Amino acid sequence: MxxxxxxxxxxxxxxxxxxxxxxxxxxxxxxxxxxxxxxxxxxxxxxxxxxxxxxxxxxxxxxxxxxxxxxxxxxxxxxxxxxxxxxxxxxxxxxxxxxxxxxxxxxxxxxxxxxxxxxxxxxxxxxxxxxxxxxxxxxxxxxxxxxxxxxNGVKPFFPKIPVCHECKLSETECLTLKGIPCQGPISYAGCGAPCTSAGVGCQGCRGDCDFPNYEEMISILKEEGLSTKDAANFIKVFRGKQAQERLSEIFSKGVLNEKRG
Ligand code: SF4
Ligand code: SF4
Known part of the structure; x- marks a missing residue:
């Protein structure tokens, strides 16, 4: 047993x-x-x-x-x-x-x-x-x-593809294209995208997918009306240390070319 x-x-x-x-x-x-x-x-x-x-x-x-x-x-x-x-x-x-x-x-x-x-x-x-x-x-x-x-003695494996992939599978219309803040492009799928299919932007509760592009995500969120600081805080909600390390690296390099504010 x-x-x-x-x-x-x-x-x-x-x-x-x-x-x-x-x-x-x-x-x-x-x-x-x-x-x-x-x-x-x-x-x-x-x-x-x-x-x-x-x-x-x-x-x-x-x-x-x-x-x-x-x-x-x-x-x-x-x-x-x-x-x-x-x-x-x-x-x-x-x-x-x-x-x-x-x-x-x-x-x-x-x-x-x-x-x-x-x-x-x-x-x-x-x-x-x-x-x-x-x-x-x-x-x-x-x-x-x-x-x-x-x-069965097998290593659990769940590919870290983005939530966007699951939106495509369920034919959910892209919320980013509709101007709704959504972290699907940088978030680890596997949930079946219940939030986006209900019209609510992904909050990133499963953390990062493989190779998340934070810089691009922040640029998109800014186009949707968030300040740089609000975009960073939105990304940080569930990800703790994972996001804090990536964000501080990005901001230390001045990649976003704008003061957080
Ligand atoms: S917030 Fe969590 S459950 Fe909702 S779509 Fe994003 S990763 Fe899936
Ligand atoms: S807050 Fe923590 S313990 Fe509660 S559902 Fe979310 S991950 Fe699980």
Whole structure:
């Protein structure tokens, strides 16, 4: 029996709820896998040893760090699930702009907490991550495919093509051509493009596709009326460290030839 754990750090638990929404697939797994640890879903949990440990949420407290380090030690394979775990997520979007103290005072009015709090980090900034399944929340089909791959000893592989590709497959009219801010050209597909097909621009919740062209994306967003700063902030919403590093490189080279403002 393959031992599986589902662990939550700092996040909204939406990714774990998506796993629970895979109910038909979960029933099929019964008999092949044992969910040893899934506190959101069951009372009896053991944290002894896992063949696969799925980790949701960013590392934001001492407790998160302790849990994920312990999880890594007792797991053969560790998979980060959701954009909080993969990139730091929404809570990491201003990591490069404000201090931790400023963040805490703005949100909670105090810097005093019963646990030590740090800036939100991706799981891979603390421990080795074997695979990442991003998304806010993660795509439940991708979770099921990843489990099926891993149960068969195959490395989960999902090509990092842009969301635009999925718009073409679903014959969704391009929102960028309609002047609606959309991050599809730089965002990792696999979600089936639910936002664009509903007429809402992609917010980039799955992070970067391969070879994202941030400079061109910012130029397009500016043509649609955003300032350089707003365009950069839009790109940063879900991508945490991933976007902050790319953007600071672009701005340090003066590539956009305009002051952020
Ligand atoms: S990635 Fe999104 S859905 Fe998943 S825990 Fe983070 S905020 Fe919640
Ligand atoms: S279209 Fe964009 S924002 Fe919407 S689910 Fe897909 S990657 Fe996330």
């Amino acid at each position: 393959v031992k599986i754990g589902i662990m939550g750090l700092t996040g909204c638990s939406g990714c774990q709820c998506e796993i629970l929404n895979c109910k038909d697939a979960l029933y099929k797994l019964l008999g092949k896998v044992e969910f040893c640890y899934f506190p959101l879903a069951q009372d009896n949990n053991s944290f002894e040893e896992f063949d696969i440990l799925f980790v949701e949420g960013s590392v934001t407290t001492d407790l998160d760090e302790e849990k994920v380090k312990k999880g890594r030690k007792v797991s053969k394979i560790l998979v980060a699930i959701g954009s909080c775990a993969c990139y730091g997520g929404v809570q990491a979007q201003r990591n490069d702009e404000v201090t931790l103290e400023e963040m805490l005072k703005e949100v909670y009015g105090t810097t005093e907490f019963p646990v030590n709090v740090s800036k939100p980090k991706a799981v891979s900034e603390i421990v080795k991550v074997d695979y990442e399944l991003p998304g806010c929340p993660l795509d439940k089909k991708q979770f099921v495919y990843a489990v099926a791959f891993l149960l």
